[in-house]
Structures are given as structure tokens and as C-alpha cells.
Amino acid sequence: MAYLINILVIVLAAFLVKLAFISAVFYADIKAAQKRDPAAKSFLEVILLYPGLHALIYYRLAHPLYKMRLFFLARMLSQIARFSTGIEIHPGAQIGKRFFIDHGLGVVIGETAIVGDDVLLYQGSTLGGTGIVQGKRHPTIGNNVVIGAGAKVLGNIVIGDNSYIGANAVVVKDVPPNSTVVGIPGRITKQDGKKMDTDLDHARILDPIMQSIEELQDRVRNIEKNK
Numbered sequence: 001m002a003y004l005i006n007i008l009v010i011v012l013a014a015f016l017v018k019l020a021f022i023s024a025v026f027y028a029d030i031k032a033a034q035k036r037d038p039a040a041k042s043f044l045e046v047i048l049l050y051p052g053l054h055a056l057i058y059y060r061l062a063h064p065l066y067k068m069r070l071f072f073l074a075r076m077l078s079q080i081a082r083f084s085t086g087i088e089i090h091p092g093a094q095i096g097k098r099f100f101i102d103h104g105l106g107v108v109i110g111e112t113a114i115v116g117d118d119v120l121l122y123q124g125s126t127l128g129g130t131g132i133v134q135g136k137r138h139p140t141i142g143n144n145v146v147i148g149a150g151a152k153v154l155g156n157i158v159i160g161d162n163s164y165i166g167a168n169a170v171v172v173k174d175v176p177p178n179s180t181v182v183g184i185p186g187r188i189t190k191q192d193g194k195k196m197d198t199d200l201d202h203a204r205i206l207d208p209i210m211q212s213i214e215e216l217q218d219r220v221r222n223i224e225k226n227k
């Protein structure tokens with residue numbers, strides 16, 4: 001019996017040490033999760049029950065291994081994380097401070113992706129490539145960016161600081177800072193706090209004279225056909 005109690009005490013002590021270590025090293029990330037998820041009720045809840053934090057811990061261990069060219073070990077850790085959290089962060093990706101993945105399931109971050117500070121990703125979002133090109137083929141995400149649930153940000157593009165990518169958007173072109181992007185393909189609906197008025201988007205306005213000429217050409221073609 002005393003033997004069993006000893007084992008229990010050792011296991012409990014190891015668990016508490018691990019908890020203290022994670023709290024100290026990942027303090028900023030845990031606080032970011034608490035700040036950005038109104039459902040997060042306590043520090044302990046985030047540490048024990050948030051898959052986004054667990055995937056990040058695995059990533060923070062795997063990334064230095066990747067940099068030491070221990071690719072197999074690094075990839076193994078990221079696959080363990082994927083198995084237990086449903087989040088796949090390639091160990092080669094570069095991720096900034098106070099990063100938070102909410103809910104998490106289905107998030108994929110590619111090898112050459114670069115993520116700034118204070119970025120929030122929702123479930124099902126992808127920072128992916130567009131093909132099988134070599135080199136930098138994943139996006140660069142600025143600081144303080146939110147990527148909505150199911151959004152796909154694809155290719156070697158740049159998402160400017162303080163931007164919002166709407167849920168389920170597919171973004172394949174650079175996005176300037178302070179923008180909101182929605183839809184497929186992603187279009188900017190807000191920039192620097194102002195709604196984009198597509199009626200005033202001169203690039204999309206049709207030339208009325210050209211339209212009249214085209215109408216006249218159609219009529220002439222029809223008359224000639226029916227002669």
C-alpha cells in the first residue's frame with residue numbers, strides 16, 4: 001500500500017512540475033487565449049483543455065529540432081500533435097508570440113508559412129500552398145491578424161497587419177494592412193475602418209460609350225443576319 005502511495009505522490013509531483021513549467025514558459029500564449037476566447041474561464045482550463053495550446057507546445061518543441069535539421073524527430077512531434085489535437089503545424093513554419101488557435105480542429109499551417117505576433121486562427125483554417133512549387137510557397141501573416149473559421153490563405157502572399165479574413169474566404173492575393181476580406185475569391189470589404197463602396201470602384205465601372213457601341217454592333221449584326 002505504502003508503495004502505491006509513493007508512486008501516486010511521484011506521479012502527482014511530476015504532473016505539478018509539468019504544469020508549473022508550462023505555466024511559466026507559455027504564460028503569454030495562455031493569457032492570449034484567455035483574452036481572445038470569452039469562453040475560457042480560467043488559466044488552468046486553458047492549460048489542460050485547449051487543443052490550440054497543446055498543438056503550440058508541440059510546435060515550440062518541434063521547431064528547434066527542425067532548425068537543427070532533425071527533420072524526422074520534428075515531424076514526428078508535429079504528427080503526435082496532429083493525432084491528439086487535429087491541428088497540423090509544420091515544424092518548419094515560423095510562428096510569433098501570443099499565437100492562439102481557437103477550437104482548432106482542421107487547422108493546417110504549411111512549412112514555409114510565417115505568422116506574426118498576436119495572430120488568431122479559428123478551426124478549419126489553412127495557411128497552405130497553391131501547388132507543388134519549391135521554396136517559399138506559403139503565406140506570410142502580419143501582426144494582429146484574425147483568420148476566420150474555414151478560411152484558406154494560399155500561396156506566397158502577404159496578409160497585412162491588423163487584417164480580418166472572414167470565415168470560409170479563399171485568399172490568393174496580397175491583402176494590405178487593416179483590411180477585412182470575405183468570399184471566394186477573397187475581396188476587400190473594409191479598409192482602414194471604411195467600408196469599400198464597389199459602386200465607386202472605378203476599375204469595375206463599365207464604360208457607357210463602349211456599352212452603346214457594343215449594343216449598336218449587335219443590332220447591325222442581327223440586321224445583316226436577317227437580310
Ligand SMILES: CC(C)(COP(=O)(O)OP(=O)(O)OC[C@H]1O[C@@H](n2cnc3c(N)ncnc32)[C@H](O)[C@@H]1OP(=O)(O)O)[C@@H](O)C(=O)NCCC(=O)NCCS
Pocket residue numbers: 103122147148149150164165166167168169180181182183189190
Ligand atoms: C469577415 C468578418 C470579420 C466581418 O466582420 P465585419 O467587419 O463586422 O463585417 P460586416 O459584418 O459588417 O460584414 C460586411 C459584409 O461582408 C459580409 N460578410 C461578413 N462575413 C462574411 C463571410 N465570412 N463570408 C462572406 N460574406 C461575409 C456581410 O454580409 C456584409 O455584407 P453587406 O455589406 O453586403 O451587407 C466576420 O464576418 C467573420 O467572418 N469573422 C470570422 C469569425 C469566425 O470565424 N468565427 C468562428 C467562431 S467559432
